[in-house]
Amino acid sequence: MFFRWSDRALIVDAPAKLNLFLRIVRKRPDGFHDIDTVMSTINLFDTLEFSASNDNEIRLTVELAVSPMTGVSVDTIPTGPENLVVRAAELLRLHTGATPGADVRLIKRIPSAAGMGGGSSDAAAALLGLNALWGLGLSTGELVGLAAQLGSDVAFFLGGSTTARCTGRGEILEPLNLPEFLHFVVAKPQAGLSTPLVYKHCRPDTEGLSPEGLIAAWSRGAVAEAARCLHNGLQAPAESLSEAIRGLREIFDRLPVLGHQLSGSGTAYFGVCHNRGQALQIAGRLRSAGYPWVFVTRSCT
Numbered sequence: 081m082f083f084r085w086s087d088r089a090l091i092v093d094a095p096a097k098l099n100l101f102l103r104i105v106r107k108r109p110d111g112f113h114d115i116d117t118v119m120s121t122i123n124l125f126d127t128l129e130f131s132a133s134n135d136n137e138i139r140l141t142v143e144l145a146v147s148p149m150t151g152v153s154v155d156t157i158p159t160g161p162e163n164l165v166v167r168a169a170e171l172l173r174l175h176t177g178a179t180p181g182a183d184v185r186l187i188k189r190i191p192s193a194a195g196m197g198g199g200s201s202d203a204a205a206a207l208l209g210l211n212a213l214w215g216l217g218l219s220t221g222e223l224v225g226l227a228a229q230l231g232s233d234v235a236f237f238l239g240g241s242t243t244a245r246c247t248g249r250g251e252i253l254e255p256l257n258l259p260e261f262l263h264f265v266v267a268k269p270q271a272g273l274s275t276p277l278v279y280k281h282c283r284p285d286t287e288g289l290s291p292e293g294l295i296a297a298w299s300r301g302a303v304a305e306a307a308r309c310l311h312n313g314l315q316a317p318a319e320s321l322s323e324a325i326r327g328l329r330e331i332f333d334r335l336p337v338l339g340h341q342l343s344g345s346g347t348a349y350f351g352v353c354h355n356r357g358q359a360l361q362i363a364g365r366l367r368s369a370g371y372p373w374v375f376v377t378r379s380c381t
């Protein structure tokens with residue numbers, strides 16, 4: 081999360097994430113799943129601009145900064161209370177009893193229904209940005225409490241660490257300090273997948289499966305070994321629901337990447353590359369194959 085002031089607006093760059101490891105631990109009595117996941121922010125960002133308004137309204141405008149090839153229309157992103165940015169703003173007002181207004185401009189680059197955490201990252205940016213703009217003075221602990229009400233991944237984006245092991249529903253964070261960054265190529269088909277639907281079709285992973293091998297290899301800078309430890313327990317159910325994901329897995333099986341898998345509940349699919357040059361070359365092949373969303377990116381440091 082990066083912050084800067086321009087005139088009277090606070091500008092926040094909200095990163096996307098990839099899940100390098102995701103184990104389904106168990107289904108909980110409340111219907112949610114306990115997971116054990118390693119998430120990394122990547123250098124693909126939505127941008128949010130917050131400015132104070134003269135009234136008590138929260139006004140959100142959304143702009144798309146994506147290729148027309150994606151076929152996404154701005155109308156698919158809600159601007160009312162269904163948008164997590166508006167929900168975060170309302171939650172801050174409810175929690176503090178204050179009723180300031182704000183104009184928020186959201187520039188979207190992160191695809192939705194992709195497993196890249198776009199909405200959650202925007203929500204974390206809104207909690208941090210409006211806490212500062214409105215001078216509310218809430219502590220990080222208080223913001224984390226509000227984050228949990230907005231979604232399981234929001235705490236990760238609030239936490240400020242670029243890579244973390246997250247457990248519980250994903251809201252219990254253990255920040256990881258990893259030396260190397262990883263280079264990725266990410267492709268997403270036009271179709272998205274609903275997160276609740278994928279979880280409905282998943283089964284708990286084998287007991288004992290752990291991200292420790294991945295973390296240990298990455299800590300030593302052994303990137304190729306780390307890439308061999310990728311895992312995502314949501315990939316099998318997502319493949320059973322989406323032919324497009326099966327197609328991506330088959331394409332990546334034939335590419336010379338160090339490792340590959342679905343991110344979160346999809347439909348974004350990524351490969352770990354030797355370097356940026358290789359990621360650019362593979363991106364060209366994926367664009368020629370007709371994928372509307374292709375990113376060359378790396379983990380943030």
Ligand code: ATP
Nearest residue numbers: 162163164192193194195196197198199200202275
């Ligand atoms: P995750 O990786 O957390 O599963 P996701 O890939 O499902 O996230 P989101 O960007 O959270 O993607 O979008 C899922 C849905 O949430 C969208 O289809 C949209 O209706 C709604 N939504 C709410 N707030 C936002 C937001 N700020 N940006 C985009 N979509 C949002």
